[in-house]
Amino acid sequence: MQPDIEDIAEEAEGTGEGFSTAPLVVLGIALAILLSYALVKFFINRARGGLPEVDTSAVVHPAEFETDTALRFEDVKVSFATEFGTVDAVKGVSFDIKPGEVVAVVGESGSGKSVTSSTAMGLMADNAKVSGRVFLDGKEVTNISPAKLRSLRGDEIAMVFQEPMTALNPVLKVSDQLVEALQVHNKAFGREALAQAVRLLAEVGIPDPEKRIHEYPHQFSGGQRQRIVIAMAIACNPKMIIADEPTTALDVTVQAEILDLMRRLKDDLNTGILLITHNMGVVADMADRVVVMFQGEVVESGPVNKILLEPEHAYTKRLLEAMPTLGEANIEVNEPTPAEGEDSAMPSVDPEAELHLEAKDLALAYKNKGRSTRVVEGVNFAVARGEILGLVGESGSGKSTVAKAVLGLLEVEEGELLVRGQNLPKLPRAQQKALRREIGVVFQDPAASLDPRFPIGEIITEPMVVHKVGTPKERTARAEELLDAVKLPRTVINRYPHELSGGQRQRISIARAMALSPSILIADEPTSALDVSVQARVLDMFAELQEQYDFACLFVTHDLAVVDQLADQIMVMEKGRVVEQGRKEQILRSPREDYTKRLLAAAPVPHPEEQRIRREARRELLASQGLRRD
Known part of the structure; x- marks a missing residue:
């Protein structure tokens, strides 16, 4: 029997229930929202069709000040309440920045640089206690309301991270x-x-x-x-810009361009700049005055020439001594190219050398959805026993891609990759695994490459477990031996990575790489994440280990001063191809190719007058090569 709609309606009326109009209201609201969205998109797209005829010539103009000081810190102290007690991060810091002046704050991690600058922006954690006073163009900003702070950020004071x-x-x-x-x-x-x-x-x-x-x-x-x-x-034409390590993550040539840009904008805007960095070359290139911080205190401050050339405090002297220095290069604008028949991109191989790693016409590609994109083409190099080949170039040049291929993390599309004379890509899987015992690796970020759940002893001996080498007792003995080699106490064997500093973690990474006594070591930017003094100690230790174990090393970096300190040979890459390679003395002192010259000219040195001369020489070099510069 079919239900009668009229009976159902009458029954609903009798019970006081009827058909609801609520769904229609909701539908109407949804349609209104969709129509509004469509109209907004229409006007946005219309606006994008052509820019309005408005006066944009005054987008950037000099900042106007009411006082003669852009930013001033007076006896600033910052402490953090933690479960282990109170930590005093900043202990009475005082200094100022004038309009149009660059003041560099330098020091190692944990010295209080970034915490001090954060007080000017009001960007402090909930567990922070701040005392002292901070003035922005004469206006105190330490005790103003959050709403007023938000209006200041980006308008009168801005930050570059x-x-x-x-x-x-x-x-x-x-x-x-x-x-x-x-x-x-x-x-x-x-x-x-x-x-x-x-x-x-x-x-x-x-x-x-x-x-x-x-x-x-x-x-x-x-x-x-x-x-x-x-x-x-x-x-918003701010009065102050705080630049917190603005070039650390950039290549040397890009870093030089960013520094040129900031220098020009500083002059155009008359803005005060607080530059936080640990790179003394950047300080020499940019700063007017320098403030040196150590364990939350200012230990020395003054004009850049005075601090970099005549430091008084022992800590400042240690920082400068720890900086790897790039030797003087003869970068001629019109220097002749290599002689006819001479290929500067090919390696010079000693026929009597014992080659541990060799590439012949190597081509590498990334594959995605069945499509292959070549990123490295026609690469040739050779690394002999006991030698370090420094692989340099900008991001995207193919340096790390080559390192991945050697580690077996990327298939070789064409050419040969010889490990101890055997073509690694063509070997059966079992033989490849056995041959990879000959290769150790040290990655850039030790915090990411060490398993936080494993104690240090297990991390170091993990390669031995994977390759079934030794008994548990022998592995522990090997771990202790390697801790001695990387100059760490044996007592850390049962500690975890988070209990160690960044430099100590990188030492653990190197110890793990040496667990199987490899004949080849791949080091991919192993010191770029470290403070300058920690970097110096790690590099010294690296050189000692290389001399002790006599391994061949492929050292990937963009820091030419580090390469100058460590490498025997250098290979320069650009856009997946080798531009130039040879002995360190030839590449760094008398480069032949334009790209190598640009890399060397862009590397800053921690000497203000020398850096000024290098900056001018770089401008001439770029102009001679027809390249745009800011």
């Missing part, structure tokens, strides 16, 4: 992020804000800014992303 990819929102286009910075501080709105954002990108040297402003951060290179962060920092 070390890693641009974490400072930019990866899911928002660059246009959205720049426009937001302008709109939040009531500088510009709508199409005018978009036009000013384009002008800002042009100001910091982003090519084709009208089109690229609608791209996402991941579509830009590392140096371009840092330029975008700087564009956001100067968007």
Whole structure:
């Protein structure tokens, strides 16, 4: 029997229940929201079709000050309450920055540099206790309300962080992020804000800014992303810019470009800059005055020439002595190219040398969805027993890709990769595993490469367990022997990675790499994450181990001073190809190729006058090669 709709309706009326209109209301609201979204997208797309005719010539103009000091710290103290007690991070720091002046704050990790700068921005953790006073153009900022602090950030004081990819929102286009910075501080709105954002990108040297402003951060290179962060920092013409290690994550050539940009903007904007860094070459290149911090205190301060050339405090002297120095190079603008028939990209092999690692016409590619993209082409090199080959070049040049291929983490698409005379890619899987016992590896970040759940002893002996070498007692003895070799006490064998410092963790990584007494060691940027003094100790230890164990080493880095200290040979790579290689003395003192010259000219040295001369020479070199410079 079919139900009668009328009976159902009458029954509903009798019980006081009827058909609800609520779903129709909800549907109407949803349609209104969709229509509003469509209209907004329409007007945004219309705005993108052409920039408005607005005056954007004054997007960047000099900051105006009411006092003669941009930023001043007076007896600033910061302590943190932890479960283990109170930690005094900053202990009465006082210094100031004038308009248009660059003051560099230097010191090792834990010295209090970044914590001190954070007090000016009000970016302190909940467990922090701050005393003392901080003045921004005469206005105290330590005790103002959170709302007023938010209005100051980005408007009167801005920050450039070390890693641009974490400072930019990866899911928002660059246009959205720049426009937001302008709109939040009531500088510009709508199409005018978009036009000013384009002008800002042009100001910091982003090519084709009208089109690229609608791209996402991941579509830009590392140096371009840092330029975008700087564009956001100067968007509101701030009185102060705090630059916290702004070039540490960048290649030497990109670093030089960013420093040139910051120097020009500083002059144009008359902005005070607080530069936090541990690179004394960057200090020599940028700073007017230097403040040296150690364990939360200022131990020395003064003009850059005085601090770098005539330091008085023992800690400052140690920092400068620990800096690896790049020897003087003869970089001639019009130096002739190699003689006819001489290929500077090919290795010079001693026929009597015992080669442990060799590449012949090596080609490497990344595969994705069945498609192969060549990233390394025609690479040839040879590393003999007891030698270190320094592999240098910018990011994306193929350095780490070559290292991955040697480790067996990337298939060889073409050519030969010989390990102790055997072509590794062509061997059966079992023989490949046996041959990989000959290869040790040290990665860039020890915190990421050490398993936090394992004690140090198990971390060091893990390669022995994987390759079934030795008894448990023999493995423990080997771990203790290696701890002695890397100059760590045997008592750390039962401790965990988080209980050690960064330099100690990297020593553990090196000890693990040496567990099977490899004949080949791959070191991928092993010191770039370390403080300068810790780096010096690790490099000294590395050289001692290499002399003791006589292994062949492929040392990947972008720091030419480190290569100058360690390497026997150098191979320079650009865009997946070898540009030049040879003995260290020839590559670093008398380079032949334009790209090598640019790398050397961009490397800063910790001597203000020498760095000024190098900067001018670099400008001449770039001009002679027809390259744009900011």
